[in-house]
Amino acid sequence: MSDRQYHLKFDGDKAAAVDAYLEYRRIVGDDDGGELFNPDEYDTYKKKVLPMRLKNRLFTSWTNSSGMDCKQIGPETPCFCQHRYKQHKTDFETVPEERPISLPCQVRGCHCTSYHYIPLMGGTGIRCKCKHPAEEHSEKAPYRCKKSVCQSCAGFRSSYTCGCGSPYNDHEMIVETQEEREARGHPVGMATPYQAMGGLTGYSSLAEGYMRLDPSGRGAPSEEFLKQEITSSDHAFLRGAVPSIQAHRRAIKDYGRLDEDMAERMSSLRKPNESEMDFYERRYQERLKAEKSGARAIQPRPGALTSKRPTPGGSTSSRVASGMRAPSGRTIAGKGRGVPRS
Numbered sequence: 343m344s345d346r347q348y349h350l351k352f353d354g355d356k357a358a359a360v361d362a363y364l365e366y367r368r369i370v371g372d373d374d375g376g377e378l379f380n381p382d383e384y385d386t387y388k389k390k391v392l393p394m395r396l397k398n399r400l401f402t403s404w405t406n407s408s409g410m411d412c413k414q415i416g417p418e419t420p421c422f423c424q425h426r427y428k429q430h431k432t433d434f435e436t437v438p439e440e441r442p443i444s445l446p447c448q449v450r451g452c453h454c455t456s457y458h459y460i461p462l463m464g465g466t467g468i469r470c471k472c473k474h475p476a477e478e479h480s481e482k483a484p485y486r487c488k489k490s491v492c493q494s495c496a497g498f499r500s501s502y503t504c505g506c507g508s509p510y511n512d513h514e515m516i517v518e519t520q521e522e523r524e525a526r527g528h529p530v531g532m533a534t535p536y537q538a539m540g541g542l543t544g545y546s547s548l549a550e551g552y553m554r555l556d557p558s559g560r561g562a563p564s565e566e567f568l569k570q571e572i573t574s575s576d577h578a579f580l581r582g583a584v585p586s587i588q589a590h591r592r593a594i595k596d597y598g599r600l601d602e603d604m605a606e607r608m609s610s611l612r613k614p615n616e617s618e619m620d621f622y623e624r625r626y627q628e629r630l631k632a633e634k635s636g637a638r639a640i641q642p643r644p645g646a647l648t649s650k651r652p653t654p655g656g657s658t659s660s661r662v663a664s665g666m667r668a669p670s671g672r673t674i675a676g677k678g679r680g681v682p683r684s
């Protein structure tokens with residue numbers, strides 16, 4: 343492999359030119375027919391296409407029956423027809439009325455009528471139960487096998503099991519508008535000028551659904567969630583950060599929060615003569631109170647999936663790992679303090 347590596351060196355100006363070229367490619371894709379637009383054409387193209395992408399963006403995902411987006415489709419994600427997502431029609435002057443929305447392949451000679459995700463396994467596409475790969479099946483639903491020996495294949499079916507635990511055929515393609523996606527309780531990310539962004543709404547979109555740890559699809563947690571106090575029931579890794587946070591509060595003279603932090607720390611100690619049962623009862627009551635006072639700022643949206651997974655050990659280690667999920671049943675201090683004072 344090492345002999346195939348290229349070492350390119352260039353100064354700032356030239357690097358900027360490379361960046362400009364990559365930006366151009368992400369925006370234009372193959373729409374220039376293989377010949378670079380001149381600056382005027384590029385301008386005209388952007389004026390025509392960017393408003394369309396900002397207003398009429400379609401979000402594409404491969405979703406299981408419980409609504410988890412197992413795969414967010416990106417520009418390079420392959421289709422059943424062996425072409426990439428970006429080679430399908432993704433820009434729409436007006437959003438089609440009919441559902442499901444079809445995204446036909448634009449490669450000449452390809453009969454694919456709408457983008458259809460095919461998972462890869464070990465770098466190659468999965469095979470049908472008839473033992474033939476996707477490319478030997480018709481590009482059109484119901485994706486029958488084209489091999490003459492294969493009379494019994496009624497359509498592509500695979501024994502492949504997705505990371506979410508459901509088989510291949512329990513998934514469906516979803517192509518939706520921003521409003522529809524929001525109604526489903528899934529993140530839409532920021533508006534983008536790039537072509538064929540499909541379901542990509544942020545870095546975590548690149549991970550498979552079951553690894554993203556945001557089954558609700560709420561996206562990034564709220565300010566309040568990230569800024570809540572670290573308590574004694576949190577993971578040791580988080581507790582290790584407490585001294586530096588306190589030093590910072592002292593430095594900016596935020597004594598209010600220092601006190602509050604101290605109160606939580608005191609309360610987390612067992613009092614003299616307090617039995618173990620009493621201690622847990624008291625901590626439990628404190629937690630109920632904190633929850634009632636609305637400290638748990640993240641409420642699932644209607645229609646959103648709620649996490650049914652148990653939180654390991656009730657610690658917030660998962661918060662560190664995923665940065666996404668509000669683990670259930672944790673103790674929260676800083677009650678009802680929505681807006682931090684600092």
Ligand SMILES: [Zn+2]
Pocket residue numbers: 421423424425447448449452453454
């Ligand atoms: Zn195609």
Ligand SMILES: [Zn+2]
Pocket residue numbers: 421422423424425430446447454455456457458
């Ligand atoms: Zn296709």
Ligand SMILES: [Zn+2]
Pocket residue numbers: 470471472473474479486487495496497498499
């Ligand atoms: Zn087949």
Ligand SMILES: [Zn+2]
Pocket residue numbers: 470472473474487488489492495
């Ligand atoms: Zn076959």
Ligand SMILES: [Zn+2]
Pocket residue numbers: 405406412504505506507508513551
């Ligand atoms: Zn799945």
